[in-house]
Every structure is written in structure tokens, then in C-alpha cells.
Amino acid sequence: MNFALRFIFREMRSSEVITLIVALIISVGTVTSISLFVDRLQLSFEQESANLLAADRLVRSDEPILTAWRQQATDLGLEQASRASFATMIFANNKLQLSQISAVSDTYPLKGSFLVDTQIFAKGFASSQSPQQGQIWLSSRLASLLNVNIGQEVEVGDKKLTVSKYLVLDPGSSTSAFAISPRAVMNVADVAATNVIIPGSRVRYSLMLAGNRDKLNQYETWIQPQLKDGQRWQTPKQKGQRIGQTIDKAESFLLLAGTLAVVLSGVAMALASSRFVKRHLMQVAVLKTLGATPRVLAKLFLLQLLFLFVIGALGGIVGGWLIQEGISSLLSSLMTTTLPEPSVSKLWLGIATGFISLIAFCLPLIIRLIQISPLSVLQPAARVEKNALAIYVVGFIGLYGLMCLYTQGFMLPSIMTLAIGGVGLVVSILGWVMFKLGRLATSGATSGWQIGLASLYRRLTPNLFQLLVFTLIIMLGLILVGIKTSLVSDWQAQLPKDAPNHYLFNVQANQVEGINDISQQLGLTSSSWFPMVRGRITKVNNDRIEKLYPEGKSEPELFEREMNLTWADQVGEGNKVVAGDFHANGISLEQERAKEAGITIGDKLTLNIGGISYTLPVTSIRTVDWGSMRPNFYVIVPKQLLSHYPANFVSSFFIKAGQEQAFYKAMSGYPTVSILNVGDLVKQIQTIIGQLSQAIQLVLLCILAAGALVLIASIGSTLEERREEGALLRVLGARASLVRQALIVEFGFLGLFSGIIAAIGAEASLYGVQTFVFKTEASWHPLLWALGPIIGVLLITSIGVFASRTVLKVPPMLLLRDF
Amino acid sequence: MDNITALQTHNLTHTVTSKTGDLTILKGIDLEIKEGESVAIVGSSGSGKSTLLGLLAGLDRNTSGDITLYNHSLTSLSEEKRALLRGEYVGFIFQSFHLLPSLEAIENVMLPAELKGDKQARQKAERLLEQVGLSHRLTHYPRQLSGGEQQRVAIARAFASEPKILFADEPTGNLDEENGKTIINLLFDLNRSQGTTLIMVTHDNKLASMCDRQLIMSAGQLKEGSL
Incomplete structure (x- = not known):
């Protein structure tokens, strides 16, 4: 020892x-x-x-949140807020309107903020405060349906509440784009007095939590085993695909x-x-x-x-x-x-x-x-x-x-390994050819050019190894640049500048033309109109849903509720048929929902539309790009099924900043039409993309630094030989400047060759990564072909000459002392 | 020809600084070597033989005194200038050969001639390798050669630049007797045929006695001697 x-x-x-x-x-x-x-x-x-x-985590339940749950959160020192969402009638000016109400605590939202305004149909400003007791915020549409203004009263059950603001966006429900009823937000403390929540009412209770991540994880571990059907733990990652x-x-x-x-x-x-x-x-x-x-x-x-x-x-x-x-x-x-x-x-x-x-x-x-x-x-x-x-x-x-x-x-490592293996092979072959050509092109040792180029071939094995190392580093750097470029452009393609930022729904067939006129006058970009008819799936292969999912057994989302059905002649933009025939006379289902419900092609679904049942086979399964910001549907049925029902139409619009007021004003002639502004959601996504793109640059920098250190280490492994060679050349009469020139030429060409091969390798790997990992369309990257050689020469020459600077300083006398 | 002075030193002193203080390795050496002479420097280990050889060849700069190589004062020259001078006048043979491992035998031999810009480098190298009996080993790498063969390549390299003065540091030190003999014969043959001045450091008295003069190094002083 x-x-x-x-x-x-x-x-x-x-x-x-x-x-x-x-x-x-x-x-x-x-x-x-x-x-x-x-x-x-x-x-x-x-x-x-x-x-x-609107929180770091939340627990959702169909029953009121247990006191023990709140107590545990308090014990762990977590911030809490609560929300109860339910549908109820709001009464004002002798008008009744079914509304979707969020009753929230004073601490809500824990994260993010409301968008509210004091003008009807306005864009809204951020507010992190929730409505005070006795107040209610109505969406512009609800206010216009009830014909009330700020300061006036509405009745929710037995309780009178004063309208204090127009609600533009509730942060916790921003992604539920297809809520049919107009929204309102009130204080949870007023709920009891309304007497609208009675046993059997459908209420969705949420306990929202925020705070230290370890504590949140502790809370999750504690609560998960207690969750029953109808209760769910939600993380931000699950929220919004x-x-x-x-x-x-x-x-x-x-x-x-x-x-x-x-x-x-x-x-x-x-x-x-x-x-x-x-x-x-x-x-x-x-x-x-x-x-x-x-x-x-x-x-x-x-x-x-x-x-x-x-x-x-x-x-x-x-x-x-x-x-x-x-x-x-x-x-x-x-x-x-x-x-x-x-x-x-x-x-x-x-x-x-x-x-x-x-x-x-x-x-x-x-x-x-x-x-x-x-x-x-x-x-x-x-x-x-x-x-x-x-x-x-x-x-x-x-x-x-x-x-x-x-x-x-295994996917990414395998692609990387194949790429590296392929590069290794290509580098060895190309490197050998290039070094050989360099050697043939020069003979003699009178200039640094000749010595430098010749030593590339002379030190063939170590140089091939270094070429491989350098090539890999540059190649991976280029891949990162390429991925960054293609990721960002991929996202930008997914969310182009004119991505729809407003949804219009509850539009009647006879209103479509008028709204199209408005759109044309204002020069708006819109998607096509999709007809919507409400319906619900009642049987699967002639078995009733109630039988398949008895009380207490949670049913898949597809059967959970009434939903919007549509018909379409063409497969919609962003939709891709993965099985079956879209044009066959049957039902087309979205892949994820079909999978969740265990339904495949050929299964027979019974739809109840307006009290009449229709049984049809599932004839196609589609994937849907939810990032497209266009209306998408879980269930598409043949046209003849819906043609005799009055349909609501839905469409999405892109409205430029500054045009909103004009659009909202024009739309006030259609108070029954629901307008949903999702522009802020889009902005939020774009912020994340912006941050990511900055992060990528910095990670790239970090890796380049690591790469430089590896280069120095790899030059270190040939340093002794280089020092001996340098000393010997000096003993034999070479000037120091010649040795330096030779080093510059050697590393410069090593860098040039590395850069060229790296560009080839990066392009090939990017094809693989784009095609198989990110599943986007592969594209050419001309930038890489310029960047590779330039970076290669600059990087390797400077680092190489720096790392081998002692070669120039070694006293020739050392040769007499034995290396 | 005998009158030309190839190398001369006057009061050559060399001191190195170490942790324990300054150490004077060479103490005021005066020496004159005529062109064409062969001189052996002998002495015990650590007596400063190799240091003297290195200084004479201009591999390092002495602390004080003068060294003149063909009328060029080495003491006043920069390392850059000394390198050029070495290329012009000096050849070297080392105890541990110092062939570049990444170069073939022929390329090792070509190197000094190439550095001088000699277009005939290859032909000359081939001829020299033939003279040292290695014409069948031209494209072998040093690791593929025995010690004796490596030193023969080194000798060929030393003569490739047609030096006026050749320095050899224990040329047979790493070789067995037989190989040593071959090397010595080669060295003296080439020396004679090219008219080179030879300065050699050795432990081997037999080898030293083959030289015209023997100088004995002892405690930093040099004495003319006979063996």
C-alpha cells in the first residue's frame, strides 16, 4: 500500500x-x-x-379536493391555488346563456397570467390577479350574448356578481380551443352562494401547486398511489402536445x-x-x-x-x-x-x-x-x-x-456509431489518397510546404488517426449547426409567421359568406371552413359504451363526451392517412385516440347524432399535426351522414397586429360566433424556440471548446516524435521558421482535408438524423460545405501550432541526451 | 590543406545552473582542429565530453570563451544562424541513432540534402545507402532495421549533406562488437574518401586509437593524450 x-x-x-x-x-x-x-x-x-x-403541477379530480391533499401541500411548503370548472347558466337582462365557468382562488394563477381588457373584443393585457369576491369576468362573446357591460350585474345561480373585466385568456385553459360555451371567471369563494353545484354536477376540480422541484416530486410520490379514476396528476410536459x-x-x-x-x-x-x-x-x-x-x-x-x-x-x-x-x-x-x-x-x-x-x-x-x-x-x-x-x-x-x-x-447512438464508422472508413481512404497526392506533388525539403505536405504522408498512421479525430469533431460541430438550422426552420415552417392566431367557431352556414366578406375586406389569411355537427359514439361493435366501461372504469377520451364531427372530401392539411382508405364510405379516426380506445380498421362504431344512431365501419386512421394551428378533428364521417343536419362551421384566421380591433368590431355583428385568440400561445412557443436556439449556440461553443482540448491532447501524443524531429531538423541545419512553416502547412492541410471530409459526413448524417430521428424532410446544407474547410483550417492550424509550439523551442542539444 | 583550421576554441567555458548551484562543466578549453583530422575525445562518464561535442557543433551556446567553425564565431551567432551553419558544414552521428521513425531509410538519408535544396537528394541517398551496404533496405522503416543497420543509415545520413566536419557521439555505444566494427570501418572509409574532419566522443580506447589525435577530458579540462 x-x-x-x-x-x-x-x-x-x-x-x-x-x-x-x-x-x-x-x-x-x-x-x-x-x-x-x-x-x-x-x-x-x-x-x-x-x-x-398556470402551475408547476396540478391534481385534477371530478370530486372536491380532499383536505388531506391541501394539508400535505402546506406541509411541504408548496404554493397552492384551486380552480373548479363547470358549465352553468348565466342570467342577465332576461337572457340566459350556458357558460363555462372557472371559479378560482385568489392565488390563481400560480404561473402565467390572465389576459383581460376593459374594452369589449379587445386584445387584452396581462393580469396576474384573479377576480375578487363578488366580481366576474366575462368573455367578450358572453358579454355580448348577455348584452351586459362592465359594472353591470349578472346572476350565477342564486348569486349576483358584478362584471369587472372582459376575459381574453385564462392561462390554465388556453389550449382547450374547442370549448363550445363562452367562458367566465369568478372567485371560488362565491361558488357556495350560487348553489349551482349540487351532488351529481359535473365539476372538474383542480389543486394547483408550485414550488421547489424536489418538494413537488415528493408530493407526486405521495399522491400518485392515492389517485382513483377520474383523478389525474398533470405536469407541464403533458399539457399541450x-x-x-x-x-x-x-x-x-x-x-x-x-x-x-x-x-x-x-x-x-x-x-x-x-x-x-x-x-x-x-x-x-x-x-x-x-x-x-x-x-x-x-x-x-x-x-x-x-x-x-x-x-x-x-x-x-x-x-x-x-x-x-x-x-x-x-x-x-x-x-x-x-x-x-x-x-x-x-x-x-x-x-x-x-x-x-x-x-x-x-x-x-x-x-x-x-x-x-x-x-x-x-x-x-x-x-x-x-x-x-x-x-x-x-x-x-x-x-x-x-x-x-x-x-x-439505441436509435441515436446507433446512427452516431454508423456515421462514425462510415466516416472512419471514408477518412482512411480519402486521407490516404489526399496525403499520397500531397506527397507526390512535392519532393525535397527546401520549403515548409514540402516538409509539411510530405510529413502528412510520412506520419501516415498517426495522421490518419488525427484526421479522423479532427474530422469527427468538425463533422459533429457541423451536424449541430445543421440540426440547429433545420430544427429552427422546421419549427418556423410549423409555425410560420402567418400561422393562424384566431379560431372562429359556432358559425352558421348562412353566416359564412358574411364573414368571408369581412375577411376579404381586411385582407386576412384564413383556412377553409369545416362543418361541425355534434355527435357521440355510443357503441363499439354493437356493445354499448356503458357496458364496456361501467361506472368507475375510466373511458377513453373518444367515448368520454360529445364531440365535433366533420366531413371532408380531401385529407386535411397536416393530416396523414396511416392505415386504410380515407375515401372509403366509413369513419376516419385520429391515430392516438383510436389507439387509446383500442379501435382498429374494420371495427364498427355507432354514432348518435341528434338522437339518431348510425353504424359505420372504421375505414381509415390518420395522424394529425396538432402544431399546425388549424382546426383538426378526431372523427371524420362521410358527408351524406351529416348533410341533413344543421352544421356549425369552424375556421382559423391569421390577423395581423393592429387589425384585431377592426376585426373584432366587424365581428360584433355576429355575437353568436365564438372567437378564440391563440396568438399569445403562439408567441409563447416562439419564445421557447428562441431560447432553445440560443442554448444550442452555447452548447455548440461548449463542445467546440471540449474539441479543442481533445485536439491538444491528440497532438500531445505525437509531440515527442515531433520534438525529436524538430530538433533533428534543426541539427541538420533547418531554420526555426522552416520548422514553423512546415507545422503550419501540415496542420493547415490536415484541417482542410478534415473540413472537406467533415462536410461530406455531416451532410450524410444530417440526412439520417432528419429522416429517422426528427422525421422531417431532408434538405441540403450549402453552408456546411463552406464552414467545414474554413473552420478546419483555422481551428486546427491555430490549435496545432499552439500545441506543438515547444517543437520550435526544443534545444538541439537534447539529441545528445537521449529523448 | 593541412593548414586550414576547421575548428578552434579559445578559453571555452560552459556553466549550467542547477538547483544545487552553478556547475561548471567545461573550464577554459583551448583547442584547434585542422581540416581532415580525426580527433577522439575520451573520458569518464560525466566528464563533459558530450557537452563539448554539442557546443563544438553549435547545438548550444557556450557561457564564455570562443568557438570558431571555419572562421565563423559560433558564440556570437543566433540559433537561427547556427542552424544554417550546421546545414552547411556539419554532419552528425548519435549514440541512439535518432532516425525519424516515420521515415523510410532512404527518406531519412535524403533529409539533410533536401534541407539544402539538393535536387539530387534521392540519387545521393541511394548511393550512400549502397555504400553502407543497405541498398536492399531503402524503403524499410527504422523499426524494421537492426541496431547496426540503423546506425549505418545514420552514417549515410551524416554524409548525405557532404559535411566538412562530422561529429559522432559514441557511434558504437549501442552496438555489439561485430556491428561496432562494421560501423567504424564504414565511418573511417567514408571519412577518408570524402576528406571530412571527424570529431568523435567515445569510451572505446580501440576506436579512439584509430583517430589521428586523442584528447582526454577530465574534470572539465582537456588534455592532449595518447592511448
């Missing part, structure tokens, strides 16, 4: 061990900083989404970035550990001749590895924490909201990376080292490379395992 420690402290001073520690610190640090930063971004996205949920998809894409991207960090770390580890082992070969052989058993040696090196791991992991964690703090503070000046603190629990990923890398890249080499024959003392030529393949395989498995750990899946 004493011996081992003494050994370690001696080792600490050697450059290889320092390199190994630095590599460990870099790998742990990079991964730590990225995983902490990603965590903060995810928390930030969650916060953004929480604004749509659109936001969910955005976060998922962000996650995919950032994990891809994480994978890149792992690859880079692995390369650095491999380089450092191979140098470490090379230096120990003779030492081990000598120790063996002195009688050291493999057991003693194994202990010795394992202790060393453990020691290195502890230092590297600690250094990496501290470094990583500092880096992400730095990035975040840089970012905070760019972002509107400050990033939440990262969770300490995310540190394990960096530690695991360090540990697995050490095992994958060092252990096999150490084992070979321990197995070295003592005879090697006498035959120094006998080297450890014999079983190099096995060592690479273990390293690869470790790396692949780490990538899987990162992405929690």
Missing part, C-alpha cells in the same frame, strides 16, 4: 499522468457542465410550460450534443491512457523481473486508476459546475427569464462518464500491461499492440454504453 502511494505520487509529476488527469477532468467536466446546463434549460422549458398550466413536442425535440438535440461530449471525452481518454500504458511497459517488465506478481501489479495499477478517478471526477465536477455557471450567466443577459438552479442529482452522469471511460479505455490496456512478459526487458521491441483490436472493442462498447445512457435509447 505504502509502495502504491509512493508510486502514485511519483507518477503525479509525469506528463502522461497529468494528461490523463486533465483528460478525465475535461471529460467529467464537459459532461457535467452540459448535463447541468441541459437540466437548467429543461427546468426553464418546464417553467415556460408551467405558464400554460405542442409544447411537449418542442421539449422532446430540444431534449433530442441536447442529448445529441451530450453524446458528442462523450465521444470527445472518450477520444481524449484513449489517447492519454495509451500514452500512460506505453510509458509503463518497461516499468512493469522490470518490476516483474524483480519478482512482482500479477496480483501485486493489478492492485498497484487499480489503486492508481482509482486515485486518478477521484482527482479527475472532483476536478471535473468543480470545473463543470463553474463552466455551466459561466454559460448561464452569459445566457441570462440574452434571455428574458433567469434560468433555474441545476439539480445536484444530475452530477452522476459526469461521474459515470469518467468511471466508464476509465474502465473502457484504461482497464483493458492495464490488463495487457500486467500481462506483459518480463522478457520484454531484454526485447524492448515486443509491444502491447498485439491485441489492440480487443482494446478498441472494449473502448467502443464503453462509449456506446455511455451514449445509450445519455439518450436513453
Whole structure:
């Protein structure tokens, strides 16, 4: 043990061990900083989404919230708000109107804010306060249907309430675009006095929570087992698929970035550990001749590895924490909201990376080292490379395992691996050809050009390896740029500037023409009109829903309620038929709902429309792009089924800023038509995209920094040879400037070749990633073809010349002292 | 020809600074070597032989005193200028060969000639390798050659730039007797045929006695001696 420690402290001073520690610190640090930063971004996205949920988390129940639930939240120190949503009649000026009421507590909303206005049909301003007791906020449409203004009273059941504002948006219900009844918001304290909620009333109660994430998780663990049917725990991620998809894409991207960090770390580890082992070969052989058993040696090196791991992991964690703090503070000046603190629990990923890398890249080499024959003392030529393949395989498995750990899946690591393997092959072939051509084009050693180009070919194996490393780094950098570009443009394509921001529904057939006129006068962009008829599914394959889902068994959303049916001649924009024939005489279902209800093509559904039942087979299944902001339908039926029913029409419009007032005013002639402004939702999504795109740039910067460090490490592994060569060239009469010029040419061309091959590889990988991971249409990226070579030359020349600067300084005298 | 002075030192002193204080390795050495001479420097380990050799070849700058190589004062020259001078006048053979591992034998030999911009580098290298008996090993890498063969390549390289003065640092130190003999014969043959001045550091008295002069290094001083 004493011996081992003494050994370690001696080792600490050697450059290889320092390199190994630095590599460990870099790998742990990079991964730590990225995983902490990603965590903060995810928390930030969650916060953004929480604004749509009006809380960090909520429990939804069909029964009043239990006191014990509230007590638990109080005990954990969580902020709380409550909401009860129900439909009821509102009475005013001798008019009755069915309305959807949200009764909320004073603390509501915990996240986000209401949009209200004092003008009818106006755009609204933010308000984080809920209605006071005795007050009610009516949507402009409801106010106009009831013919009341601000200051007047309406009756909700037995309680008279004063209209104090016009409601534009309730943050907690912003995504329920198809609520048919007009909305109102009142204070929950007034509900009891209305006497409208009686046993059997359909009320949706929500307990909204906000606060510390660990506490929220604690609360979730506590409440989940208690939840019965009709009760649900909701997180921001579940709220609104659109936001969910955005976060998922962000996650995919950032994990891809994480994978890149792992690859880079692995390369650095491999380089450092191979140098470490090379230096120990003779030492081990000598120790063996002195009688050291493999057991003693194994202990010795394992202790060393453990020691290195502890230092590297600690250094990496501290470094990583500092880096992400730095990035975040840089970012905070760019972002509107400050990033939440990262969770300490995310540190394990960096530690695991360090540990697995050490095992994958060092252990096999150490084992070979321990197995070295003592005879090697006498035959120094006998080297450890014999079983190099096995060592690479273990390293690869470790790396692949780490990538899987990162992405929690096999898809991305497999694509990455294939890409890297392909690049490795292509790089070897192209590199060989390019180096050979460079060598043929020059002969002699009179200029740096000749020496530089010639040494590319002369040091073929290490240069091919470096070419591969450089190519991978640049390629992955380019892939990130490409993904970022294509992700952002993909999102922008999904949410173009003129994405619909208003929905119009409850439009009667005879109103369509008039509204079209308004739209034309104002020059608005609109989607087509979809007819809607209310209906409900009552039987599946002639079994009644009530029988299939008896009391207490929660039914799928498809059967839960009355819904809007439509017909269409064409498959709608953003819809894609995945099974069956859309034009067949039957029902077309949205894929997710069909899956949830366990319905497939050929199942017979009985629809009740206006009291009459129709039984039809399901003839097609569609996917729907909910991000399109156009009206979409779960159920589409043949036209002849609905043609004799009076239909409501729905459409979506894009209304430019400043045109709203004119549009609302024109629409006041149609008080029965519901207008839903979703522009703020769109804005919210665009904010998230903006933040993500900034985050991507910074993560990219982070990775480039890691890449630069790997380059330095990889140059380090050929540094001794370069120093010797530099000294020798000087002894033979070469000027220092010639040696420098040769270095510039060598690294410059290495960079150029890397950049070119990287551009090819990036384009190919982007095709794969776009097609299979993000499922978007693949496209060309001309930018990459310019960026690759330029970045390659600049980056590698500067880093290469910097990292090998000692080559220029080594005194030629050293050659007499033995390297 | 005998009258030309290839190398001269006057009061050559070299001091290195170490943790334990300054250490004077060479103490006022005066030396003159005529063109075409072969000189052996012998002495015990650590007596400063290799340091002297390095300074004479202009690999480093001495602390005080003068070294003149073909009328160029090395002491006053920058490293840059000394490099040019080395390329022009000097050839080198090392104890541990110092072949570039990434270059083939022929490329190693071509290197000094190429640095001088010699268009005939390859032909010359081929001829030299043939002279050292390695014409069948042109495209081998150093690791594919035995120690003796590597040193033969190194000798070929040393003569490739047609140096006026050749420095050899323990040229047989890493070789067995047989290979050592071959190397020595080659070295002296080439030296004679090219008329080169030879300055050699060695432990081997037999080898030293083959040279015209023997200089004994002891405690930083140099004495003319005979073995």
C-alpha cells in the first residue's frame, strides 16, 4: 500500500499522468457542465410550460379536493391555488346563456397570467390577479350574448356578481380551443352562494401547486398511489402536445450534443491512457523481473486508476459546475427569464462518464500491461499492440454504453456509431489518397510546404488517426449547426409567421359568406371552413359504451363526451392517412385516440347524432399535426351522414397586429360566433424556440471548446516524435521558421482535408438524423460545405501550432541526451 | 590543406545552473582542429565530453570563451544562424541513432540534402545507402532495421549533406562488437574518401586509437593524450 502511494505520487509529476488527469477532468467536466446546463434549460422549458398550466403541477379530480391533499401541500411548503370548472347558466337582462365557468382562488394563477381588457373584443393585457369576491369576468362573446357591460350585474345561480373585466385568456385553459360555451371567471369563494353545484354536477376540480422541484416530486410520490379514476396528476410536459413536442425535440438535440461530449471525452481518454500504458511497459517488465506478481501489479495499477478517478471526477465536477455557471450567466443577459438552479442529482452522469471511460479505455490496456512478459526487458521491441483490436472493442462498447445512457435509447447512438464508422472508413481512404497526392506533388525539403505536405504522408498512421479525430469533431460541430438550422426552420415552417392566431367557431352556414366578406375586406389569411355537427359514439361493435366501461372504469377520451364531427372530401392539411382508405364510405379516426380506445380498421362504431344512431365501419386512421394551428378533428364521417343536419362551421384566421380591433368590431355583428385568440400561445412557443436556439449556440461553443482540448491532447501524443524531429531538423541545419512553416502547412492541410471530409459526413448524417430521428424532410446544407474547410483550417492550424509550439523551442542539444 | 583550421576554441567555458548551484562543466578549453583530422575525445562518464561535442557543433551556446567553425564565431551567432551553419558544414552521428521513425531509410538519408535544396537528394541517398551496404533496405522503416543497420543509415545520413566536419557521439555505444566494427570501418572509409574532419566522443580506447589525435577530458579540462 505504502509502495502504491509512493508510486502514485511519483507518477503525479509525469506528463502522461497529468494528461490523463486533465483528460478525465475535461471529460467529467464537459459532461457535467452540459448535463447541468441541459437540466437548467429543461427546468426553464418546464417553467415556460408551467405558464400554460398556470402551475408547476396540478391534481385534477371530478370530486372536491380532499383536505388531506391541501394539508400535505402546506406541509411541504408548496404554493397552492384551486380552480373548479363547470358549465352553468348565466342570467342577465332576461337572457340566459350556458357558460363555462372557472371559479378560482385568489392565488390563481400560480404561473402565467390572465389576459383581460376593459374594452369589449379587445386584445387584452396581462393580469396576474384573479377576480375578487363578488366580481366576474366575462368573455367578450358572453358579454355580448348577455348584452351586459362592465359594472353591470349578472346572476350565477342564486348569486349576483358584478362584471369587472372582459376575459381574453385564462392561462390554465388556453389550449382547450374547442370549448363550445363562452367562458367566465369568478372567485371560488362565491361558488357556495350560487348553489349551482349540487351532488351529481359535473365539476372538474383542480389543486394547483408550485414550488421547489424536489418538494413537488415528493408530493407526486405521495399522491400518485392515492389517485382513483377520474383523478389525474398533470405536469407541464403533458399539457399541450405542442409544447411537449418542442421539449422532446430540444431534449433530442441536447442529448445529441451530450453524446458528442462523450465521444470527445472518450477520444481524449484513449489517447492519454495509451500514452500512460506505453510509458509503463518497461516499468512493469522490470518490476516483474524483480519478482512482482500479477496480483501485486493489478492492485498497484487499480489503486492508481482509482486515485486518478477521484482527482479527475472532483476536478471535473468543480470545473463543470463553474463552466455551466459561466454559460448561464452569459445566457441570462440574452434571455428574458433567469434560468433555474441545476439539480445536484444530475452530477452522476459526469461521474459515470469518467468511471466508464476509465474502465473502457484504461482497464483493458492495464490488463495487457500486467500481462506483459518480463522478457520484454531484454526485447524492448515486443509491444502491447498485439491485441489492440480487443482494446478498441472494449473502448467502443464503453462509449456506446455511455451514449445509450445519455439518450436513453439505441436509435441515436446507433446512427452516431454508423456515421462514425462510415466516416472512419471514408477518412482512411480519402486521407490516404489526399496525403499520397500531397506527397507526390512535392519532393525535397527546401520549403515548409514540402516538409509539411510530405510529413502528412510520412506520419501516415498517426495522421490518419488525427484526421479522423479532427474530422469527427468538425463533422459533429457541423451536424449541430445543421440540426440547429433545420430544427429552427422546421419549427418556423410549423409555425410560420402567418400561422393562424384566431379560431372562429359556432358559425352558421348562412353566416359564412358574411364573414368571408369581412375577411376579404381586411385582407386576412384564413383556412377553409369545416362543418361541425355534434355527435357521440355510443357503441363499439354493437356493445354499448356503458357496458364496456361501467361506472368507475375510466373511458377513453373518444367515448368520454360529445364531440365535433366533420366531413371532408380531401385529407386535411397536416393530416396523414396511416392505415386504410380515407375515401372509403366509413369513419376516419385520429391515430392516438383510436389507439387509446383500442379501435382498429374494420371495427364498427355507432354514432348518435341528434338522437339518431348510425353504424359505420372504421375505414381509415390518420395522424394529425396538432402544431399546425388549424382546426383538426378526431372523427371524420362521410358527408351524406351529416348533410341533413344543421352544421356549425369552424375556421382559423391569421390577423395581423393592429387589425384585431377592426376585426373584432366587424365581428360584433355576429355575437353568436365564438372567437378564440391563440396568438399569445403562439408567441409563447416562439419564445421557447428562441431560447432553445440560443442554448444550442452555447452548447455548440461548449463542445467546440471540449474539441479543442481533445485536439491538444491528440497532438500531445505525437509531440515527442515531433520534438525529436524538430530538433533533428534543426541539427541538420533547418531554420526555426522552416520548422514553423512546415507545422503550419501540415496542420493547415490536415484541417482542410478534415473540413472537406467533415462536410461530406455531416451532410450524410444530417440526412439520417432528419429522416429517422426528427422525421422531417431532408434538405441540403450549402453552408456546411463552406464552414467545414474554413473552420478546419483555422481551428486546427491555430490549435496545432499552439500545441506543438515547444517543437520550435526544443534545444538541439537534447539529441545528445537521449529523448 | 593541412593548414586550414576547421575548428578552434579559445578559453571555452560552459556553466549550467542547477538547483544545487552553478556547475561548471567545461573550464577554459583551448583547442584547434585542422581540416581532415580525426580527433577522439575520451573520458569518464560525466566528464563533459558530450557537452563539448554539442557546443563544438553549435547545438548550444557556450557561457564564455570562443568557438570558431571555419572562421565563423559560433558564440556570437543566433540559433537561427547556427542552424544554417550546421546545414552547411556539419554532419552528425548519435549514440541512439535518432532516425525519424516515420521515415523510410532512404527518406531519412535524403533529409539533410533536401534541407539544402539538393535536387539530387534521392540519387545521393541511394548511393550512400549502397555504400553502407543497405541498398536492399531503402524503403524499410527504422523499426524494421537492426541496431547496426540503423546506425549505418545514420552514417549515410551524416554524409548525405557532404559535411566538412562530422561529429559522432559514441557511434558504437549501442552496438555489439561485430556491428561496432562494421560501423567504424564504414565511418573511417567514408571519412577518408570524402576528406571530412571527424570529431568523435567515445569510451572505446580501440576506436579512439584509430583517430589521428586523442584528447582526454577530465574534470572539465582537456588534455592532449595518447592511448
